[in-house]
Amino acid sequence: MGKRRGPDPGGGAGSDEGTGLFFLLAMLVCIVVPWTLALVWTLLTPGKKEVLQAFPTTTESGARVRQCNTQAMVLKRESQIQQWRSRGRLLARGFVLRLVILGLLWCWLLYIVHQIQTVKANSALYQNFDPYDILSVGRSASAKEVKKAFRGLSLKYHPDKNPGMEEKFMLIKKAMDALTDPIAKRNFALYGNPDGPVRMEVGVAIPLIDKSNQGLVLILFVIFFILGVPLTFLWCMTAGSNTGANGVLNDTMDVLKCQVNDKLRTRTARDLVGNSNESRSSHRNTTAEEMQAVGNLWKEMGGGTGGRKVENTDFSVMKGEMLLLAHLHRRSDLLSPELLADMECLLPKWHMVSTAIVNLSSQKSMDATTEALRSHRCLIQGLDAEAQSSGPMPLLQVPHFTEEGLKQWRKGPRKAASLLSLLEMPADERRTSLEKFGFEQQELVDIEEFVAVAPRLVIKETKVFVEDHDADGDPIEAAPCAGDIATLRVKLERQNLREGEAAGAVHAPLFPSAALPEAWWLLFTPSSKGTTFSCTRLINLDRQIEVLMKFQVKQIGKHRCSFRIVSEAYEGLDLEHQLTFDAKKPPEDRDPSGDEDEDDEDE
Numbered sequence: 147m148g149k150r151r152g153p154d155p156g157g158g159a160g161s162d163e164g165t166g167l168f169f170l171l172a173m174l175v176c177i178v179v180p181w182t183l184a185l186v187w188t189l190l191t192p193g194k195k196e197v198l199q200a201f202p203t204t205t206e207s208g209a210r211v212r213q214c215n216t217q218a219m220v221l222k223r224e225s226q227i228q229q230w231r232s233r234g235r236l237l238a239r240g241f242v243l244r245l246v247i248l249g250l251l252w253c254w255l256l257y258i259v260h261q262i263q264t265v266k267a268n269s270a271l272y273q274n275f276d277p278y279d280i281l282s283v284g285r286s287a288s289a290k291e292v293k294k295a296f297r298g299l300s301l302k303y304h305p306d307k308n309p310g311m312e313e314k315f316m317l318i319k320k321a322m323d324a325l326t327d328p329i330a331k332r333n334f335a336l337y338g339n340p341d342g343p344v345r346m347e348v349g350v351a352i353p354l355i356d357k358s359n360q361g362l363v364l365i366l367f368v369i370f371f372i373l374g375v376p377l378t379f380l381w382c383m384t385a386g387s388n389t390g391a392n393g394v395l396n397d398t399m400d401v402l403k404c405q406v407n408d409k410l411r412t413r414t415a416r417d418l419v420g421n422s423n424e425s426r427s428s429h430r431n432t433t434a435e436e437m438q439a440v441g442n443l444w445k446e447m448g449g450g451t452g453g454r455k456v457e458n459t460d461f462s463v464m465k466g467e468m469l470l471l472a473h474l475h476r477r478s479d480l481l482s483p484e485l486l487a488d489m490e491c492l493l494p495k496w497h498m499v500s501t502a503i504v505n506l507s508s509q510k511s512m513d514a515t516t517e518a519l520r521s522h523r524c525l526i527q528g529l530d531a532e533a534q535s536s537g538p539m540p541l542l543q544v545p546h547f548t549e550e551g552l553k554q555w556r557k558g559p560r561k562a563a564s565l566l567s568l569l570e571m572p573a574d575e576r577r578t579s580l581e582k583f584g585f586e587q588q589e590l591v592d593i594e595e596f597v598a599v600a601p602r603l604v605i606k607e608t609k610v611f612v613e614d615h616d617a618d619g620d621p622i623e624a625a626p627c628a629g630d631i632a633t634l635r636v637k638l639e640r641q642n643l644r645e646g647e648a649a650g651a652v653h654a655p656l657f658p659s660a661a662l663p664e665a666w667w668l669l670f671t672p673s674s675k676g677t678t679f680s681c682t683r684l685i686n687l688d689r690q691i692e693v694l695m696k697f698q699v700k701q702i703g704k705h706r707c708s709f710r711i712v713s714e715a716y717e718g719l720d721l722e723h724q725l726t727f728d729a730k731k732p733p734e735d736r737d738p739s740g741d742e743d744e745d746d747e748d749e
Contacts, residue, residue, distance in 0.1 A: 425466025
């Protein structure tokens, strides 16, 4: 058997306990340093991530994003960017709590570093410890000679007589013990140190822990402190939350799931938004004057429909409905500053509720989805959802157009009666008509900017096909057969954009956010029997758009289908198209069920 080696005299870093301590230190560094750098970057560049996500300059394909530069949207965008870049918004409860946790971790890390340096400094005192050399005696010196040398050196280096020589006096004392005391002699022979092995232990960082339990303590520390504290923080932030993943209150979602059906209408969707629990969240201690103002709005804007009276209606419900109607009718001038602030706070919540209604209706029918989308974009643009979309109402989306002005605008020859006709009017003719109408120069600039960014989608190609292969194995687009999973391909183009440009955020000056994306819904349903309604949401900002939708062909013969392309943010710009294709009889040597399974997997 080989001779058993004692622990490292210098001790420290090579021992098991020292390894555990350095592992703990390394783990803290891996957590604290990246976290600190992330927070420093956030403080140095506040809001940079939000700005790039909301207002990108280019798309992934390299196209330049064309943002709306009307005066109202520029001011709204600058205000939102300034708000994101404000360091004051970082001083929220969650951010402060993260700073406190990070500060505690830094304190613990520095404490461990200090303890390691202390132990290493003590260990350095005993490196190459030689008691004979310290006492200046020979290795054959007797105990009497050792004690005599100790007395002489102790008188010379005693701290009472020679302040500042405490470490030297301690070494002299240890050297004498190593040559005279039996236990110290044994420790010196085994470990090179009269006190035994000097190690840096995890116990230095976790005081008063038995050595046999230090490994367990380290594991528990990782579980409860490194993992437990952040997870507990997240749980505290979400515990008891009555809000779903889509940001809508759970109680509101329960009502929507019961009320949204395939017979949904625009008025119903508006009422669901106005009567939602989100509308009640703005209720606070209000003054008698404010209650009177809400009551006047209730009477003036027809809030008392359905036989309800002001005195029989809950104030929070009445207030939410009136704020919504004031927004849709563009009557914010009737609101006090406090009510206007409440409306600004409620609009994002209403938007989430309206989005939930659209998503639920997309599972019902094409008509329900169209009605829900109409209510949704009226909320974004501040339009009366009950007005006829074929009338002058969509023109209110044009900057500086008002209801009173529209009555004059529609009179006379060669005047655009709809939004689309205004957008397609020749620029010179449009400018001449607007100048005669009395618009000022800045107003004309805003209108032309709106015309430049307002989407004008055109359908370039529609085709129904199935993916097949020719005799050489090359992929081809074949005519569909009964039982196939066919593909509807629609190619669209934004004619308001130039080559290399992409669509920016929606022009919505009455909505608090200036970063709403331009989204569209493709609603597909056959007018013939045999297939089901399907839809998809498009957020493709490029000039050229290609959409692919899968559906099953169940019957042989001619199919007359229709689909709609409905805007999520603009009123009066929807498209509708009729499509016809023939479904053949499947070949006898092909198993339709097998093809369907294969196509389902591809889909």
